[in-house]
Amino acid sequence: MPSDSATTLAGPGAHPPGSRDDAAWWRRIRRRGDQVGVPCVFMRAGTSRGAFLREEDLPADPVLREKLILAIYGSPDLRQIDGLGGATSLTSKVAIIGPPTRPDADVDYTFGQVRIDEARVDFKGNCGNISSGIGPFAIEEGLVPASGPVTPVRIHLTNSRALLVAEVPVVDGICPVQGEAQVAGVPGRGSPIVLDWAGVGGTLGRGLLPTGQVRERLPTAMGEVEVSIVDAGNVTAFVRPSVFGLGAPDFPTRRLDAEMLARIEAVRDAAALRLGMIRPGERAADATPTIPKLYMVDPPYDYLDANGRLVAAGACDLLGRGMSMGTPHAAYAGTVAVCTGAAALIDGTLVNEAVRPARRRGGRLRIGHPMGVLEIDARIDSTGSAPTLDRAAVVRTARRIMEGIVYVPMSRLE
Numbered sequence: 001m002p003s004d005s006a007t008t009l010a011g012p013g014a015h016p017p018g019s020r021d022d023a024a025w026w027r028r029i030r031r032r033g034d035q036v037g038v039p040c041v042f043m044r045a046g047t048s049r050g051a052f053l054r055e056e057d058l059p060a061d062p063v064l065r066e067k068l069i070l071a072i073y074g075s076p077d078l079r080q081i082d083g084l085g086g087a088t089s090l091t092s093k094v095a096i097i098g099p100p101t102r103p104d105a106d107v108d109y110t111f112g113q114v115r116i117d118e119a120r121v122d123f124k125g126n127c128g129n130i131s132s133g134i135g136p137f138a139i140e141e142g143l144v145p146a147s148g149p150v151t152p153v154r155i156h157l158t159n160s161r162a163l164l165v166a167e168v169p170v171v172d173g174i175c176p177v178q179g180e181a182q183v184a185g186v187p188g189r190g191s192p193i194v195l196d197w198a199g200v201g202g203t204l205g206r207g208l209l210p211t212g213q214v215r216e217r218l219p220t221a222m223g224e225v226e227v228s229i230v231d232a233g234n235v236t237a238f239v240r241p242s243v244f245g246l247g248a249p250d251f252p253t254r255r256l257d258a259e260m261l262a263r264i265e266a267v268r269d270a271a272a273l274r275l276g277m278i279r280p281g282e283r284a285a286d287a288t289p290t291i292p293k294l295y296m297v298d299p300p301y302d303y304l305d306a307n308g309r310l311v312a313a314g315a316c317d318l319l320g321r322g323m324s325m326g327t328p329h330a331a332y333a334g335t336v337a338v339c340t341g342a343a344a345l346i347d348g349t350l351v352n353e354a355v356r357p358a359r360r361r362g363g364r365l366r367i368g369h370p371m372g373v374l375e376i377d378a379r380i381d382s383t384g385s386a387p388t389l390d391r392a393a394v395v396r397t398a399r400r401i402m403e404g405i406v407y408v409p410m411s412r413l414e
Contacts, residue, residue: 046129055098128334132396184372190397201389233335316368341378
């Protein structure tokens, strides 16, 4: 069998044009016939999964980098059959990790949502689940030294220029995967990774309430809709499911019909317009497909999760359902859990209205979602002119699945 090794790609047509900064990358990249390969670690992080790539192993040219990532995932293709993608939004995510560019961080982390049906990687917003794998990756890759049985890793989220702190268990320089932490939507139990999102409040730079309102009515194609727009983890527009003729447990965990999807996107369009993310006449799905998030909240009551198990009303403090890239989220976005935890503590928001009264003053918030229950420990400071986030801690688990070289056809980089 032919060997695969680092090879200089020389001569006319040997590689597509890129910036001069990529000359060294082309010289050291691996070549196997008419394919090229880069080092890759594949991880499950929270309820998501994706490729974890070191920044130094990628081209600097953003166009070439995007082509490479799309080829790794096999996009665009609804099955992503020619790459590592799993044909769902939760399994089509990428993490890029590099040295820190701010003094209070240990590493930089850039999140990308890889589109399935179009040649595009969206680098807006954050991903709370994929974020849980950054600490273990950084430690095991030697980017951050292990400093004790629980090693803090300060992660610079480049997408929102914020700081996330991960508390990662370490044994003999390796991050264990076995433990007692249970994440709804992930089989079995794992070693707990605590993520504190206190530094990720106000990702747009406008505070927890980016419009200055705890709730407001936005004009949409189906009339005015009452929303609460809160910004922590990721900016999120919260609505009542009754707006769409639903109760939270009725929200389907499958592809929506075109009419329902259009109604949901109309509300997201209105929120994006209110935030200045799009101009009148533009669609959020085209200009900003990942943010703002659109989530529905309801008071707690009995429901069956996606596996047919009963989740009793007493097991949660509110119910939440949301969207992920145009389809219902199979679980609950980690960043939106942070936003929900903050919104629950702000008097007057729709989340505060829906949550169990005992949790409106703080404590561990239990969110019932399609796969079970997620807990978030949030605190806000309301003593100033505007509320600020003091703590937003959520427990996740992560596991390294594969490490090696991922190959893509040269033709995909042209």
